[in-house]
Amino acid sequence: MTSFDISEWEQADQLIDLNLPLPEEHRGRFDVVLEAGTLQHVFHLPQALANIHELLAVGGRVIHGMSTSNNHVDHGFYMFSPTLFHDFHTANGYRVEYEYVFEFRPYWYRSRFRSPPSRIYRYTPGCLDHLSYGGFADQQLAIFMVATKTAQSRADVIPQQSFFGAFWEQERRAARSATGRAGAGEQASLRDRLADRLWPHFRRSPWLLDLFLLWKRVRRWVVRRLPRRMPPLVARY
Numbered sequence: 001m002t003s004f005d006i007s008e009w010e011q012a013d014q015l016i017d018l019n020l021p022l023p024e025e026h027r028g029r030f031d032v033v034l035e036a037g038t039l040q041h042v043f044h045l046p047q048a049l050a051n052i053h054e055l056l057a058v059g060g061r062v063i064h065g066m067s068t069s070n071n072h073v074d075h076g077f078y079m080f081s082p083t084l085f086h087d088f089h090t091a092n093g094y095r096v097e098y099e100y101v102f103e104f105r106p107y108w109y110r111s112r113f114r115s116p117p118s119r120i121y122r123y124t125p126g127c128l129d130h131l132s133y134g135g136f137a138d139q140q141l142a143i144f145m146v147a148t149k150t151a152q153s154r155a156d157v158i159p160q161q162s163f164f165g166a167f168w169e170q171e172r173r174a175a176r177s178a179t180g181r182a183g184a185g186e187q188a189s190l191r192d193r194l195a196d197r198l199w200p201h202f203r204r205s206p207w208l209l210d211l212f213l214l215w216k217r218v219r220r221w222v223v224r225r226l227p228r229r230m231p232p233l234v235a236r237y
Helices: 043-053 083-089 162-182 190-204 205-227
Strands: 032-035 056-070 095-104 119-122 140-148 233-236
Touching: 032 043, 056 083, 083 095, 083 140, 190 205, 205 233
Parallel strands: 032 056
Antiparallel strands: 056 140, 095 119, 095 140, 119 233
């Protein structure tokens, strides 16, 4: 086992700055790379991810073991969304093995001397979309993910967020369907059809827009007070 750090403070085996390209002698040396909450402290994130890729041998695994997400202000440079790791590794040909998020309160919460158990949830892209804006209140969220480097894996493909990829694909399907129904000379996207259906009414009757916005505010107020819909709970630890 070899430990890397940028400083001598914790007496790591070797000093390496993950903001910079990896020294040649470390490339392909390791079967497992564990970053247990390191990446949020590295400013040059794309270079750090590329370095992890270079450290691994083919068939080796990267473990993102405690990557900070919600409610970690100033703990590091970044708070990550789990979609970052999923989309990066998927786009770059890694095989994603495990994906979880875990929700917890630290041991000092309400002056406790022992942390309450963390709740661990299975993550799939999109499962937290409805909680994106204020859905975790005072609780902290972190990420656990394991991905395997294959012979086709690389680290230079810039991913697109899977949320928008799914949205764009939905629009493409709607446009193809509309083209098939309307004929080769007419093409309408989902956005076009919604605009045609809704906005003319709003222009003719401005009070409809006010009613629509009021309904959205009421719905948001009600949803915030209902129990949260979380992905599958797999463990408490």
